[in-house]
């Protein structure tokens with residue numbers, strides 16, 4: 255039994271403000287994004303009977319349902335970092351298709367910028383005997399930049415990927431941001447600028463790294479039979495897949511891979527489309543490297559050829575491979591678990607709502623979230639009528 | 640730091656002048672840390688697979704056999720990958736410092752620090768030979784670090 259075209263996304267929106275929001279907490283952003291996404295769909299809160307979320311607390315969906323005043327039939331607090339929300343869409347599709355619920359609300363909200371100093375280590379859940387606390391943190395590996403850079407280094411060594419090729423992604427993504435008035439970083443950026451910028455963690459320059467912002471987003475998913483009853487045209491979930499291969503980099507046999515090879519394959523098989531059919535690609539760019547390696551793992555190019563693939567500003571506006579069209583985590587916004595925002599951008603592209611950055615005739619979009627240390631991915635293939 | 644989430648064993652925090660975070664050994668990892676204290680690199684070995692694995696568990700994550708023993712390793716390997724951290728990613732670390740994943744000749748990989756070399760993109764190369772060196776952080780904890788091998 256396939257979930258192909260069994261559900262559609264009928265509402266998608268972000269918080270009113272994104273970027274730096276000093277006067278908000280994460281759960282406030284969840285609520286505001288939920289209001290905006292429901293308004294986008296024309297659905298009342300009272301119709302929501304499923305809530306999928308994470309990142310608020312250990313019992314995220316229970317906490318949010320109380321806060322919003324929802325008594326759900328179905329909840330899911332699956333937490334796979336930045337890929338959580340792609341995976342929530344798949345889980346919502348399964349639950350709706352099984353008859354467990356009919357209107358699923360998926361929410362995100364984080365104050366990665368303003369709330370940083372108030373957040374406890376590891377989100378408040380913290381066991382000092384966890385593997386990472388014994389075998390990584392004592393050696394100075396903590397946040398994402400300190401881990402992803404080591405994966406990138408091996409990729410550069412093994413396949414000859416260069417800093418210039420990584421910079422191609424930073425520059426192309428900035429060009430998309432320049433077409434998006436809500437993007438945080440809109441100044442001109444050249445490959446030379448990237449290469450001459452300071453190191454965060456060699457081989458990553460500062461422009462290889464995503465922003466740290468405040469933002470929230472939400473989407474609303476309903477079953478196929480109701481999909482055409484709402485304000486906006488439905489965006490169909492045609493294919494989905496999820497996978498995780500490890501938590502720590504030490505759990506990877508080959509550090510130059512990601513589980514997108516599994517989640518992507520599942521999504522393509524379900525959707526029954528090929529890579530050439532995809533009109534627009536939205537992949538998590540926590541770092542330039544994350545986007546590059548994800549394109550390889552999804553099969554858009556051969557393993558190790560991500561560098562040549564993205565060269566010549568191929569992913570920029572006007573290039574033949576439109577990618578990260580909102581300006582990405584690199585230049586648009588990145589509150590921590592950015593996967594919600596690639597999902598929202600794909601919906602907007604398929605609805606034709608993107609103005610200056612609209613990809614002409616976008617009918618099929620691929621979304622790939624990546625969470626943890628390249629640990630867990632969720633891939634969606636979305637389509638417009 | 641405090642344990643939560645129903646940890647069933649007592650967590651002892653070691654206080655000292657050492658400024659970086661220290662590991663809190665758990666029952667399944669204690670033999671590894673005990674050996675480090677003796678300046679021995681000892682890793683869990685699955686008798687069913689005839690293979691080492693890391694990090695320590697009471698079973699083999701590959702075949703799920705619980706027939707495990709601990710065997711000494713040479714402390715030699717190669718630099719699978721590395722990064723030069725220019726920002727203090729963990730409190731107590733003074734940048735620049737080199738984080739590394741070492742491929743041990745016995746098979747497993749360790750995440751560690753590369754020391755005894757200038758932290759520079761010009762000097763450090765993937766696959767260079769490395770060997771273990773020991774940092775006695777406290778009376779209780781010794782960390783396995785690595786340095787270039789001759």
Ligand SMILES: [Zn+2]
Pocket residue numbers: 685686687688689699700701702703704
């Ligand atoms: Zn085994």
